[in-house]
Amino acid sequence: QRLITQTGAIGLDTRYVDLEKIQEVNVNIGFIDKLFGTGNIFAPSASQASIGAIVTDSRFSYTQIIYRPNLAALKEPYKVQKLLQEAMKEVKLSSS
Numbered sequence: 001q002r003l004i005t006q007t008g009a010i011g012l013d014t015r016y017v018d019l020e021k022i023q024e025v026n027v028n029i030g031f032i033d034k035l036f037g038t039g040n041i042f043a044p045s046a047s048q049a050s051i052g053a054i055v056t057d058s059r060f061s062y063t064q065i066i067y068r069p070n071l072a073a074l075k076e077p078y079k080v081q082k083l084l085q086e087a088m089k090e091v092k093l094s095s096s
Contacts, residue, residue: 001018001019001087001090001091002016002017002018002019003016003017003019003022003043003070003084004016005017005070005071015070017043017045017070018045019084019087019088019091020088020091020092020095021045021046022043022044022045022084022088023044023045023046024043024044025041025042025043025081025084025085025088026041026042026043026081027039027040027041027042027077027078027081028040028041028042029077033073036073037075038073038074038075038077039073039074039077039078040071040072040073040074040077041070041071041072041074041077041080041081041084042070043070043071043084
């Protein structure tokens with residue numbers, strides 16, 4: 001079982017991620033999302049490329065990792081998150 005996403009207005013990009021490789025499922029609801037009643041889902045896998053920035057200051061240093069949303073502008077992001085988590089759990093149970 002896998003998560004399939006398609007993006008693109010002119011061309012079409014299709015990405016496949018096996019559910020067993022997804023590490024977590026996070027929901028983000030920004031200011032604009034609140035206005036429209038939508039949200040974004042981030043489901044990074046172990047092999048997913050991310051953008052990292054190392055910020056250094058005289059007081060501290062940290063790395064911030066930013067993931068591109070897998071699913072954007074969803075009407076019911078928490079319901080989708082729950083469905084994905086349940087599917088991931090089923091895959092793990094069936095493989096053990």
